[in-house]
Amino acid sequence: MHPVLSRFALSGAPVSSEPYGSGHINGTQLVVCDSGRRYILQQINTNVFREPEKLMRNIELVTAHLRTKVTDPRGVLCLVPAFDGKSFAVENGEYWRIYELVEGSVCYQSADAALFYESAVAFGRFQNQLSDFPADALVETILQFHDTPARYLTFHRSVSQNVAKRKGQVSREIDFVLERESFSHTLMDLQAAGELPLRVTHNDTKINNVLFDEKTNKALCVIDLDTVMPGLSVNDFGDAIRFGASTATEDERDLSNVHFDLELYKTYVKGYLSTCGQSLTKMEKAMLPTGAKMMTLECGMRFLADHLAGDVYFHVSREGQNLDRARTQFRLVEEMEKSWGQMHIVVEQTH
Ligand code: ADP
Ligand code: GN1
Ligand code: MG
Secondary structure, eight states, X not given: OOGGGGGBOOSSOEEEEEEOSOOSSSEEEEEEETTSOEEEEEXXXXXTOSOHHHHHHHHXXXXXXXXXXXXXXXXXXXXXXXXXXXXXXXXXXXXXXEEEOOTTEEOOSSOOHHHHHHHHHHHHHXXXXXXXXXXXXXOOSSTTTTXXXXXXXXXXXXXXXXXXXXXXXXXXXXXXXXXXTTGGGHHHHHHHTTSXXXXXXXXXXXXGGEEEETTTOOEEEEOOGGGOEXXXXXXXXXXXHHHHSBSSOTTOSOGXXXXXXXXXXXXXXXXXXXXXXXXSOHHXXXXXXXXXXXXXXXXXXXXXXXXXXXXXXXXXXXXXXXXXXXXXXXXXXXXXXXXXXXHHHHHHTOO
């Protein structure tokens, strides 16, 4: 049993602690106590999150706010305090926290249309419940995370530095990114002009960051709050579409399998607007398709930049995986561009 467990106010004595779930960022353990109570112990990845104390402050503020809004207590993560009153404990320089396990819940790695709809309901509800929270009270846990023009600057650097000497093989992909540079300013410009509001955003709106009721498959709770920070609602929407409205996995090699699925997009729009439609502004709704294309382009560009840099950020399990990932994203962007009119009509016709 990890010694850090003795620092937290658990109900009962821990009897087991085992690796749990399949998250890629934090080390997660399931802890069982002799009282029968179960907990989630997590070591915060301080390579990714440089200021864990500020990150935990964000989570404390956001979960406290959500708790005032939920009817089912399983609808919000619950931090277990350490004996010193803090929401985390430091042991040998490592940062740890504990959540109560959400009982009767299940987490999925992939989704059919019904689960995808439910995840949209959950992320929409999350946005709605935090719409009256002052987003600027939160810190940016990763700086300029979705500042797409700033991502372009990094991209230009990766191309000119050409560290992994791969530039010659990817000139078509580089051109694809460069042709869309003026588009990359759209959302940041609207935000700067005060036309898009700063919101509390989740920044990792994938299906495996929602817990579902194991009996009804209804969405219960949004988890993985490390990247909760100020941002644009349309980017949270967009990241969910990028990942969930594709017919293939992110690193599919055969591009003929990769399509932007307009029906899945429609499903997500319906679920999302059913819970946050009334708190989004007209401009935010109008910019949902732009959020989808922006997040897909940005992610593709990040994968390509990492391929050029020698795979230093995104883990790879085979040569060329980041290039394959970039190509799937660019295929999705192309198909979104072809469906651009329909993507807007779907939003306009969803109430
Ligand atoms: P990562 O950042 O590594 O993805 P997560 O916070 O998403 O970490 O947690 C990893 C996994 O642990 C989740 O996918 C989920 O299966 C499980 N999990 C996390 N928190 C809870 C909780 N409070 N109750 C039940 N399961 C949880
Ligand atoms: C990273 O760790 P994971 O897979 O949840 C990345 C996201 C990307 C995603 C692409 C902190 O998320 O921004 O969209 O990979 N997270 C961070 O697979 O950079
Ligand atoms: Mg996760």
